[in-house]
Amino acid sequence: MSDESFDIEVVQRVLAPREVVFSYFTDPGRMALWIGGRVTLDARPGGQYRIHMVDGPTTAGEYREIDPPRCVVLTWGMEGDPSFPAGSTTVEVTLTEDGEGTIVRLRHRNLPDAEMRRRHTEGWTERVRQLAGNRFG
Secondary structure (H helix, E strand, C coil): CCCCCCCEEEEEEECCCHHHHHHCCCCHHHHHHHHCCEEEECCCCCCEEEEECCCCCEEEEEEEEEECCCEEEEEECECCCCCCECCCEEEEEEEEEECCEEEEEEEEECCCCHHHHHHHHHHHHHHHHHHHCCCCC
């Protein structure tokens, strides 16, 4: 068994207040703007979500923690993939005020292997950059 960690972290400054950025993790219409695809969610602890990615599989899991406007924790995985089942990993998003903007720190823990870590590093980096490029309002 390897001691190698299959966790990732993506950090991005977003030019919007923390309360506004938080809503992009808890409102299905706003989440779809940056993550892509069709989103259904129930943003409360124990609430389920599904994201039908435009360019990939359907991800699913549940919200574990919601602390407006500071933090969102949810499980993550892919429907129909026994090596990475829905809800098998954890995504933690923390939002920190930074002047008129917000620092988004996304940590994805317990990915199953190095290849999944590589793919999710690329994917989350692209998606969080898309979030930062939104016209907030």
